[in-house]
Amino acid sequence: MKIRVNGTERTLDVDPEMPLLWAIRDVLGLTGTKYGCGEALCGACSVHLDGHVVRSCVTPVRRAEGKRVTTIEGLSAAGDHPLQRAWLELRVPQCGFCQAGQLMTAAALLEATPAPTDDEIDASMAGNLCRCGTYPRIRAAIKRAAGIKGDEP
Amino acid sequence: MTVTRRSFLIGLNLAVGGLALGIYPRDALAAEPAGLSPNVFVRIAPDGVVTIVCHRSEMGQGVRSSLPALIAAELGASLDRVVVEQALGDAKYGDQNTDGSSSVRERIDDLRRAGAAARQMLITAAAKQWKVKPATCAAAGHQVVHAASARALDFGDLVAAARKLAVPKPESLELRPMAELRAVLHPTLPLLDGPAFVEGKAQFGADVSLPGMLIAVIARPPVVGGTVAKYDADAALKIPGVRHVIAMPEPVAPWLFKPWGGIAVVAENTWAAMRGRAALDLSWNDGDNAGYDSAAFDDEMLASVRAPGTTRRQVGDVDAAMTAAARIVEAEYLVPHLAHLSMEPPTALVAIDGDQVEVWAPTQNPQGARGEVARTLGVAEDNVTVHVTLLGGGFGRKSKPDFVAEAAFLARETGAPVRVQWTREDDVRHGYYNAVSAQRLRAGLDADGKVTAWHHRTAFTPIGSTFDGVSDEPGDGDLQQGVLDLALDVPNVRAESCKARAQVRVGWYRSVYNIFHAFSVGSFIDELAAERKVDPRDMWLEIIGPAREVSLQELGIAKLGNYGHTLDDHPVDAGRLRNVIERVTASAKWDERAASGRFLGLAAHRSFVAYTAVVISVVADPVRTFRIDEAWISMDAGTIVNEERVHSQLEGGLIMGISNALYGGVTMKQGRTVQSNFRDARIARIRDAPRRIHTDLVASDALAAGVGEPPVPPVGPALANALFALTGKRLRAIPLAKALGI
């Protein structure tokens, strides 16, 4: 099957039921997307499918056929998406493992809602777990990228 | 190796040749042949690039951004010409155990000396060339400078001469004044791996690939110590991509860092391995721990603390004082097993090539991993190379290299490089849990309400049980965490340890025994305040007593482990504990809380020789009973290297403490862990994080204390106390969400 990943068409010869996560990581070698739970509970595997956030650990790769998949590696060409810049300015990551998923979800949020409220941020980011506790900085970085003034650590 | 001007390059992720697949050539880590290498931590090349080795594991605490920066500051190097290299697991680096909040407090002097040695050699070389006294030269901004004659030489230009000099003896090294270091360190340090994190290029344990690598997913016995009764290997082998089905060595107590046993399915990709495991149709012999039941064990531990134990701390005569007391306040507290649940589940890659073994693992214990692999394969440690990847969280789980031993075993059995991938279920069910605990506190009050007697009984399975298979009662080394080092201005004190046998693997989890000691003591002091109808802040200060260094005699003990430090270096300082309480309550406008209609809870704790105090504010919420709307945390950790990262530890530790208290706990039934994934082994989500967090670090010249764990222990009791203020209900068992029905 053919899927478009970060702008490049890829041909995959895999079990159509293989979750997109493993196709991305094990077959295509794109390891920025992470495995955290395998059951859509933690969000570490979040990618975009035609611009919508999906949890790739439960999404069969056949669902991506003919569609555009965007992973963290494709969020920007030079690591300079406003969210990536805000993430670095505010030093959001601690261990860093959840951050690809956080960024992908935040990117979809800002694409749809350029100036989200605190409640909208919490609602959209609710599926992305962070064990290190970077949530306050995630909130602040989303607002910074959106150009919203707020309390920053 | 080409070096660019980009600041603070990342040793693991240099774009050199074959690194695109995550393989790094061994010679990238060899010493620079024409350079200056006074010790294992620092190498300077003729082009001036300074390579600094980070010997501890990066798991979010910022060690890679802090330790090399410290060495660089002592040396006088500019960070944009420093390359950080992650150390292999090797005893030459000294202790590489990244745990116990020890990287700075235990190694700060060693690391400073490593930088100072290089500095002194460069200065000596420059002074020789200029024919001036070394004392008239200084190293800063990647140069040695002779101010009087306005001469300067780049470090690179001095390498050839410096490397001919003898390495200065440690006792001859002069360290810079701390104020000078602070001037360099405390404007914010770069986050070394930040760009890699946000671009998805950071290499964690599962991100390293080798040609021909296979992935293993292991079905482990549900009960620790259990064995396989039967399984259907053929069914697994029928799954496309599955190559091998291999029985793991059967577990034998004591558990140490040995694999847990079971059946491994080894496949060409992770999905095939998972499917293969699901097809195994296993049945088990559960073994001796099949009777482990959390509800029953809670009763067993409560019975244990309701009977006399072993006295570990004693002042005056608690029994007589209780008899004479006007009132007695008593409470029991229960804290369940806590699981680490780092976002990256355990994983490790081992490749065997002839007699050489290479390991890539997110390990907090590289030397332990090396030893465990050597032992598993029956080879010499010298033949084992352990590469430490980034860790997607550790919290103590990845100090135990059992998962590395599994990969080594399977690499040998299959003849291929094997990565063992733990699923989240595996991580929830086969961890090294923080010990479950029951605590009993009793205080006697006189007619004026003064506490005259304090009696504490603590029951928990000590970590020693994992290593000796028999320990069933905490010892002094365990009780130093919050029982023996607790400042109490009370004339009669007794603390006893009580038995709790091991029925599961117990290990250390971020702040360890401090979690339940702080929860119980911190809640109990609040209960005493309520009983006496006094302000909890005043109760804390009264119980701790006046500012003083608390002596062993006053503590009522003969010795104190004190996290490996002497009491001279790190006294039990009641003044520093009082100070963080006063600071945090002032920040939180504690005295105005009634007038502002706010419900605040306070707690404080000494751990890893640092002092932390927390105030949490809760408000009623129609949907979820309550919400934490604001929190304040003050910490005194002495000398700080990377201030910005310590603030992030305060934020993160606060949220982990909230997570532990609200949702924490794995429970056992019929020897099995009841929970399986984040649906029932819950952790805090973004909505659980207060929208306003205030972190406060005391500026101090005291010796460096721990910073990674100390933020956690006072959070749980502060939250429970805040909930008492809001609801009038005292919650004495974790998880609090259970009692609140959320």
Place this chain on the structure above:
Amino acid sequence: MRIELVCGVAVAAAACGNGARTSTAPVELREVADHELRAVADFDGIRDRDARSRALFAEAGRVLMHPRCVNCHPAGDIPHQRLAMELHDPPVQRGPDDRGVVGMECTGCHQDRNQELTRVPGAPGWHLAPIEMAWVGKSAAHICAQIQDPARNGGKTLAEIVEHSAHDELVAWGWAPGADREPVPGTQAEFGALVAAWVATGAACPPPEEQ
């Protein structure tokens, strides 16, 4: 059998399952196990057309008011999960189109069919019933009225309701929920037949709010 919702008294006995007398008809319905649905023919003995219609609806109600169905017909903005009807975790919200909010869309996790190894239930077009179709906390009488009200049932005719019940893919999920989830009673075909028979007998509703 766990039915959390109020049944109209007149059909209380039948709806709650095992063949006790109703107060308006002397016919005793045969006993069935919790997972079985009675057949249309089982109600032939009820001579009174309205009473038979109400009894048929009550039987269909054993499906409609089962947590498996009701969980996605919440009265608020949060779906429920499991037989105990806990609030959905991870925390999701209805969103503007009953399909979740950005980053937490239903189909971000729920696929077109159940995912067995990863345990996530799925069916084509997974989404919440619109708020006007809220069933949590509603009586059988309320649901009965709502189902046949074009203003609140997505503009469906009664014939379309029958078609929806018998053939809709998302409705079908109730009988094959995957993993270890308890399915709703009977089969979709049997359910569809009951709904058809209810419509054919005049789509009578239980009396409102008799508790």
